[in-house]
Amino acid sequence: MKNLLSAGQLSGAQAVEILDIAEGMADVNDREIKKLPTLRGKTVVNLFFEDSTRTRISFELAEKRLSADVINFTAKGSSVSKGESLKDTAQTLEAMGADAVVIRHSASGAANVLANSGWINGSIINAGDGTHEHPTQALLDAYTMRKRIHGSASMGKTLEGVKVAIVGDILHSRVARSNLLLLNTLGADVHFVAPPTLLPSDSSNFDAKLHYSLDEMLLKEQPDVVMMLRIQTERMNASFFPTEREYARYWGFNAQRLGQLKKSAILMHPGPMNRGLEIDAVSADSAQSTVLEQVANGVSVRMAVLYTLLSGERNANAS
Amino acid sequence: MPAKSIKENYVLKNVMLADGSSADIQVVGDKISAIGSGLEAERQIDCSGLVALPGFVDLHTHLREPGFEQSETVLTGTQSAALGGFTAVHAMANTMPVADTAGVVEQVAALGTEAGYADVYPIGAVTVGLEGKQLAELGAMANSKAQVKVFSDDGKCVYDPVIMRRALEYVKTFGGVIAQHAQEPRLTDGAQMNEGAVSAELGLTGWPAVAEESIIARDVLLAEHVDSRLHICHLSTAGSVEIIRWAKARGIKVTAEVTPHHLLLTDELARTYDSVYKVNPPLRTQKDVEALRAGLIDGTIDIIATDHAPHPIEAKDCEWNAAAFGMLGLEIAASVAQEVLIESGKSSWTRLAEVLSKNPAAIAGDLEQGQELKAGAVANIVLIDPTTKRKVVADSASKSKNSPYVGLELPGAVRHTIYRGYFTVEDSKLAEVGNN
Ligand SMILES: [Zn+2]
Numbered sequence: 001m002k003n004l005l006s007a008g009q010l011s012g013a014q015a016v017e018i019l020d021i022a023e024g025m026a027d028v029n030d031r032e033i034k035k036l037p038t039l040r041g042k043t044v045v046n047l048f049f050e051d052s053t054r055t056r057i058s059f060e061l062a063e064k065r066l067s068a069d070v071i072n073f074t075a076k077g078s079s080v081s082k083g084e085s086l087k088d089t090a091q092t093l094e095a096m097g098a099d100a101v102v103i104r105h106s107a108s109g110a111a112n113v114l115a116n117s118g119w120i121n122g123s124i125i126n127a128g129d130g131t132h133e134h135p136t137q138a139l140l141d142a143y144t145m146r147k148r149i150h151g152s153a154s155m156g157k158t159l160e161g162v163k164v165a166i167v168g169d170i171l172h173s174r175v176a177r178s179n180l181l182l183l184n185t186l187g188a189d190v191h192f193v194a195p196p197t198l199l200p201s202d203s204s205n206f207d208a209k210l211h212y213s214l215d216e217m218l219l220k221e222q223p224d225v226v227m228m229l230r231i232q233t234e235r236m237n238a239s240f241f242p243t244e245r246e247y248a249r250y251w252g253f254n255a256q257r258l259g260q261l262k263k264s265a266i267l268m269h270p271g272p273m274n275r276g277l278e279i280d281a282v283s284a285d286s287a288q289s290t291v292l293e294q295v296a297n298g299v300s301v302r303m304a305v306l307y308t309l310l311s312g313e314r315n316a317n318a319s
Numbered sequence: 320m321p322a323k324s325i326k327e328n329y330v331l332k333n334v335m336l337a338d339g340s341s342a343d344i345q346v347v348g349d350k351i352s353a354i355g356s357g358l359e360a361e362r363q364i365d366c367s368g369l370v371a372l373p374g375f376v377d378l379h380t381h382l383r384e385p386g387f388e389q390s391e392t393v394l395t396g397t398q399s400a401a402l403g404g405f406t407a408v409h410a411m412a413n414t415m416p417v418a419d420t421a422g423v424v425e426q427v428a429a430l431g432t433e434a435g436y437a438d439v440y441p442i443g444a445v446t447v448g449l450e451g452k453q454l455a456e457l458g459a460m461a462n463s464k465a466q467v468k469v470f471s472d473d474g475k476c477v478y479d480p481v482i483m484r485r486a487l488e489y490v491k492t493f494g495g496v497i498a499q500h501a502q503e504p505r506l507t508d509g510a511q512m513n514e515g516a517v518s519a520e521l522g523l524t525g526w527p528a529v530a531e532e533s534i535i536a537r538d539v540l541l542a543e544h545v546d547s548r549l550h551i552c553h554l555s556t557a558g559s560v561e562i563i564r565w566a567k568a569r570g571i572k573v574t575a576e577v578t579p580h581h582l583l584l585t586d587e588l589a590r591t592y593d594s595v596y597k598v599n600p601p602l603r604t605q606k607d608v609e610a611l612r613a614g615l616i617d618g619t620i621d622i623i624a625t626d627h628a629p630h631p632i633e634a635k636d637c638e639w640n641a642a643a644f645g646m647l648g649l650e651i652a653a654s655v656a657q658e659v660l661i662e663s664g665k666s667s668w669t670r671l672a673e674v675l676s677k678n679p680a681a682i683a684g685d686l687e688q689g690q691e692l693k694a695g696a697v698a699n700i701v702l703i704d705p706t707t708k709r710k711v712v713a714d715s716a717s718k719s720k721n722s723p724y725v726g727l728e729l730p731g732a733v734r735h736t737i738y739r740g741y742f743t744v745e746d747s748k749l750a751e752v753g754n755n
Contacts, residue, residue, distance in 0.1 A: 025522075026554045085633075085635055085637060085641075086637055086638055086641075087637060105638065106640075107638035107639060107640040107641060108521060108522040108523050108592075108640070109521065109523070109592030109638060112591075112592040113592050113593075113637070113638050113639070116592075116593070117636075129522075130522055130523075130640070131522035131523075131524075132521060132522035132523075133522070172522075177520070177522060200514075200516075200518070200519030200525075201514055201515075201519075201525065201527065202514070202515045202516045202518075202519055203516070203519055204516045205516040205517070205519060205520050206519065206520075245442065273692060282383070313669040
């Protein structure tokens with residue numbers, strides 16, 4: 001495997017292997033000296049065309065813990081806004097000898113374009129492309145679910161039979177798309193919950209059950225995992241729903257809905273949260289919430305991805 | 320027209336006509352002087368195995384000049400047209416400056432005459448600057464030396480229903496026609512590809528079929544109400560075909576075109592995120608492709624028009640959202656038409672000649688184009704080798720390279736194009752013509 005562009009490219013075995021490697025990385029992260037020499041001498045560029053301090057910091061920490069040389073390249077604006085073009089930037093990074101580029105871009109498919117363009121030879125890791133995919137988020141979410149469900153016996157496990165409800169702005173969510181693909185690969189049962197305005201008009205290629213009502217879904221499906229998606233501010237005044245209050249009433253997670261969850265169920269959010277909109281404080285800070293674990297697991301999973309793509313001896317006979 | 324044609328006197332031996340019969344065609348000067356058997360002249364060109372059709376007429380070409388000469392010029396665009404078997408093109412108005420005055424349309428027409436590869440008929444803008452707010456000087460363009468009869472804001476929809484109504488009414492003064500780019504702007508804000516199952520997966524903003532169909536429905540009703548002639552550009556959806564079929568059955572004076580790419584390609588290609596497949600209206604689904612093909616065969620759709628839209632490399636060598644809409648089409652249209660009408664076994668060369676020559680000339684009122692091949696007609700002739708299979712290559716007379724067909728195998732090849740008596744393409748190669 002040279003690139004990680006889509007959660008859908010991973011086979012079940014590959015996904016489980018990355019999650020297992022992440023278990024090992026988590027042990028490193030618990031040590032006093034949180035550092036491995038694995039990527040010494042390798043240059044990793046974090047190429048962010050879109051602000052996302054959280055994701056960048058998570059990758060940066062992962063890269064540094066693997067002893068890579070890290071360059072942060074924040075390109076203001078894309079060629080859409082007549083800023084620096086993707087091509088020029090990629091060619092510059094190639095000239096600098098980047099071994100891997102972690103790219104975040106507002107355009108769907110930007111990571112695919114970079115990987116297929118011939119502009120750059122290094123590995124490409126998609127850190128979120130428009131409303132398309134965010135595969136490392138899906139991996140860290142899967143890792144988090146597996147850890148909560150199987151604890152110290154997680155190694156080698158899939159998510160067979162786990163019922164996951166993803167709630168909110170499915171239409172514009174790269175987190176939802178990547179999770180859908182990876183969760184299906186790992187054997188989970190995926191449910192999407194959203195107002196019809198925030199679902200694609202044709203979801204027939206989505207291997208998920210669709211629900212409009214969050215309460216009905218909770219009652220009927222008794223999910224093992226509920227994942228709340230962030231509502232972006234630009235949706236709020238575009239008539240996707242009448243008001244934030246109404247959205248919170250029907251599709252927000254709150255203490256009352258928390259009470260309907262199975263005791264063993266977990267509540268996830270990729271962050272950053274709009275507290276009081278898609279999730280209330282009681283739920284976000286409850287014992288069932290995994291929000292902070294997701295952040296910590298993100299570093300381990302990204303270390304595992306970098307290790308899988310970049311450690312030389314493994315690449316020799318990889319696909 | 321270039322003086323060269325006066326000297327022409329030759330016979331095309333053993334062509335196959337659209338009806339399947341065999342004949343010789345004699346050309347003297349810029350006219351067909353005789354069609355029959357055993358015709359003789361000093362110069363004889365063996366055309367055994369070649370189908371002879373009236374020169375093709377493209378009702379929808381973006382020649383880009385003036386203003387975007389890095390993409391295409393009238394010369395390179397008409398050279399590309401000639402290679403595709405065209406003897407006339409209609410140049411869309413979205414140039415810089417916009418073709419919304421007599422001065423600009425006369426300039427474009429003059430560039431076409433100077434180039435000498437095809438008749439260049441400028442299309443005039445419907446509204447000033449294509450802004451959809453105020454009618455352009457339609458009468459001045461119609462009465463200019465360019466004699467504009469077709470008006471379009473193509474690239475943009477004439478969205479305001481009152482402006483559309485007035486335009487439809489006003490062009491009746493001089494027998495003009497409005498060619499509508501049907502796209503409801505609010506429903507397509509930021510749209511990147513067909514809205515459907517594939518756009519849902521790819522996370523690209525959808526361009527829903529209803530945005531096209533709702534405008535077509537509105538405009539056929541407007542055309543009926545004011546009893547005017549309406550032409551719909553680049554039909555792309557099954558629903559649009561249904562609406563046109565209904566409108567024609569009702570007696571509404573509407574004509575419709577389909578592009579080669581909408582007859583062949585689908586939105587599945589967007590999965591590559593290769594923006595060579597980005598076009599407006601977007602590539603649709605297989606179901607739409609099939610409905611468009613059926614509509615072309617049964618006469619609901621009147622013509623194939625290329626919407627040849629050249630773009631420089633930098634406009635496509637980028638992420639999908641940032642890329643320009645549009646693709647080349649002039650050099651591939653005849654092969655796609657052959658694939659859909661002939662190879663399918665569902666139609667005929669006669670129909671192919673209608674949709675690529677006779678009908679577009681009739682819609683635009685081009686009196687010296689689209690004529691039946693017969694004695695006395697202007698010698699606009701294309702000769703096609705129907706048996707060749709060709710793998711499409713990037714090489715083209717166009718200044719641009721944005722062809723979505725590269726690598727596909729398509730039937731047929733244009734061997735010769737004869738424009739007003741002289742060869743613009745001979746043995747599939749551009750000929751030196753006119754003042755160049
Ligand atoms: Zn158009």
